[in-house]
Amino acid sequence: MPVTPSAFRPCVVIPCYNHGATIAAVVARLQPYDLPCIIVDDGSEPATKQQLAQLTGVTLIELESNQGKGEAVMTGLKAAAQAGFTHAIQLDADGQHCIEDVPRFLDEARAHPASLISGTPEYDESVPKSRLYGRYITHVWVWIETLSLSLKDSMCGFRVYPLAATLEVIARHSPGKRMDFDTEIMVRLYWAGTDSRFLHTRVIYPPDGVSHFDALRDNVRISWMHTRLFFGMLPRIPTLLTRRRHQSAHWAQVPERKGLAGMRLMLNIYQRLGRRAFNALLYPVVAWMWLTGSTQRKASQQWLARVREQAQTQQITLPNGLNSYRHFLRFGDAMLNKIAAWRGDIIWGRDIEFAAGSREVLQPQAGQGKLILAAHLGDIEASRALAQVEAGLVINALVFTEHAQRFRQIIEEIAPQAGVNLLPVSHIGPETAMMLQEKLEAGEWVAIVGDRIAVNPQRGGERRVCWSEFMGRPAPFPQGPFILAAALRCPVILMMVLREQGKLRIHAEHFADPLLLPRATRQQALQEHIDYYALRLEFYALRSPLDWFNFYDFWQLPPEKESGC
Template sequence: MTNFRPCFLIPCYNHGKTIPAVVELLMSYGYPMIIVDDGSENETKRILEEVTQHNESITLITLAENQGKGGAVIAGIEKAYQQSYSHAIQIDADGQHDLEALPKLIAESQEHPTALISGQPIYDESVPKSRLYGRYATHIWVWIETLSFAIKDSMCGFRSYPIGPTINVLERAVLGRRMDFDTEIMVRMYWNETDIRFINTRVIYPEDGISHFDALWDNVKISWMHTKLFFGMLPRIPSLLKRKPVQEDHWSSHAERGTILGIQFLLWIYSTFGRKVFSLLLKPVMAYYYLRGGSVKDASDDFIQQVNAYARIKGIQLPEKLTTYRHLVSFGETMLDKLAAWRGDFSDKNLTVHGIEHYQTLAQREKGIVLLGSHLGNLELCRALSRRHTHLKINALVFTEHAERFNTVMKTVNPQSEVNVIQVSKIGPDTAILLQQKIDDGEWIVIVGDRTSVTKENRVIWADFLGKPAPFPQGPFMLASILKQPVYLMFGLRDDTQKDPLFDVYLEPFSEQIILPRGKREEALQEVVQNYAQRLEHFTLKAPSQWYNFFNFWQLTGKKDDN
């Protein structure tokens, strides 16, 4: 964007102790700043004058009386509009936001200049539990008010506002000016067809931090805000249902729907009412996704069309009639299965292990092994297997930014779990060293082989899958080669012919050791990947409704690789 001209916007109310450090950190970016003194006490006023008096790049706005956070942000956005800035990047003055995420926020704002970019908090242990649970209550209301899961967090003050669309909303409606502002402006901008995008950011609550949240009056204002937004949503239902969600091309960019509260809510339903009630509630939820359409439904349609065409050509009788709605319901049921597996609800009675002799032998090895899995069925069943040998520790590699949050969530479900989730952005020497140490300690490494790299999408091997060439990542197979240990395949498929949750777990040897000779690496890698694709195809045809790659599996996005 050639006219990307942002400024930093810092609302400040009695944060004299922390704002100098925030300003100093922001100075290195070279962008002008607007600081709004929201009726602070004299000591903070004095500090603000010292910070700004010799710096022409800082505009200080002084409000005679405290307006609340929303009032301060509105004043700053209006000033940014008057000074012809394109974006106002809001930073809280209390130092809660991790400014290491700021370059990503700025880059995302440059790439999507008309979108509101917001932080999605990752909290540490310092977060007050009352605050955390209160946020999730707001999340649920926002999902209702937008008829969408597009807004993952509406309360984080780490944002980049596009000035034009924001002013447009401010001119049309009278918004709350205190703690209700952050949520209301985001919902109304969504109503106004502004895209809302998120980046992960760490948020801390310092022990000596100052909170201006009034438990009584701010909750009253927030309740009134949600009342207004709910009734404002009703006449907008047709347009909201027609609105297509933001399309993300690469699988790793697809928005996560789950949160700690969501998982706990699912567990509460499951624990209180049982699986039957959960399944009944699941159907209208998945019907909503089906009627709403979007990339998930499109990907399901493409897969069903491909697998049906392949089955007809090969004369294969599929075990079930496939529909997109049934596909989505199957995914929901597998999400419950994953939670139940983490919670430890599945035992040997639920599993039929094909290849149990391999498992018994491998569990006694001094060194670990590599397990190649996929997004077919339920790979979480390896947790049920691990309980047969309490000394066995399993590490699952994932290639998204959500692993740390997922670890935290699942540890709340089962603190005793012996399966660790390791997040990596790319497979490099440091990753190989870490995993080699775990292998030497007798731990197992689980890695999926059916999704392209987050950072190096074009490093793929094309292999035939269901009658059509598909791109498979090089990384998992090269990593297995580096680790120089036996490689096994594992697939966990639910038996949908049974009322009770029963599963077939398939454990089979893939390679005693993947060897990629230097002179013939490409040919050897092609053979290895094609063998994997053939086994993945074999098991996919056993349970096609349990295929959970909800993106266009047979093509790349065209995204350039990171350097």
């Protein structure tokens, strides 16, 4: 029978093992909330037993020997259900949890009685770095095991269990009895259809705190748990993917928040663990993306098939190791390069260099800005490193996305003085040209991509494109960037930043100076410029096929009214 707010009966369950020095203070902090409290003594030493015996107003359950935190929690949950409670708040006995947040957790559980309510820890400087780093690894594994990013933290011991659903899962699956319990029960509840909801809560590690985490044995147990959960996930893939699609359809505004949180998480891992550790975590993350992203996976496979066909036609030798999984890996690497570029961590000479002749092409001219014509090929954000060799250079990137604001927000957080400025626009119009003209006249540069159709049609309901030969087939290209270049009447540079021989290499060439669209032959001239752009884009894409980051059917125009050349 579903729990209703009127039938909501919570209690507290505290597993305790040799926490005699802190348990009394924890119980005292709980008293203002008048909650029944069940303490499970997990075979503590006599000193702790003596402290527990002095407590009043609690139910004490004693295990004869140490069984592990998980077993103690499960014992407490079963006792709570037998006593008629519907929900149990789990708290640690060492005082690390912010007990003053109990009312918030209860309010959330009362509003969502069928969900598991859990904390998302906010740590201070007392947190051991080994614990912090281990959490990131567990986060990644949990995302893989659930094929979802919805479980924000599976290790926090401050949570509210819906007892009926939790005990049903325990009876069917016998989760781990020690430090592996918290994560496993959350994953198995998710598999069983119980959502988790998360609240931020402060967590401290007292300097004299008692830790029962056995670095060897518990890490082995946790590794074995993740192995079992991974193989348990495999037969559940269809169900999990169906659930994920339903969640995505229902939470229409989640992508913006999730994207922002994802960027912050990437940055946090990179800052704390470094690039080598991040790259190690990238493999399982990309495996999950590859398994669940069927549309992107098919687009990648289509792209690589077209590349092979065109390379054979042109008798070009392609790089080794071209496959869809490595394509996804390269995209993940490029995302990290994006963060590194924003932070100024891309070092000239070590990480990035000019291709032959490119530096001369990019030489700044006093009082004269340039238009950089780029594509979703390679690491164009790494052009940020140009500021290291050209002092005072400012590059403004025109971004066609409704979510551009989140990129700007992250940049302002991690690199407020970054030389690359994001300029989000929904379409290119006269006001766009006027804004960019001012920047060019100030000697700044403007970067724009010429390979992707805007999400929304132009004013008037038409999507203005030109079709041009690309990889042996006609593909749609936007007119807007080329019309804008003609309106600005400035030097236009074609630039790609490709990963070659272990480094990022900037390829730059003159495209037009200026780009002209004579009134009498406007359509013909526009088509010729776009044809040349497509030709050079193909040339660079064949040099580095895994740098192609258009993960959709590039040769198809979305079903909108179009005006073709």
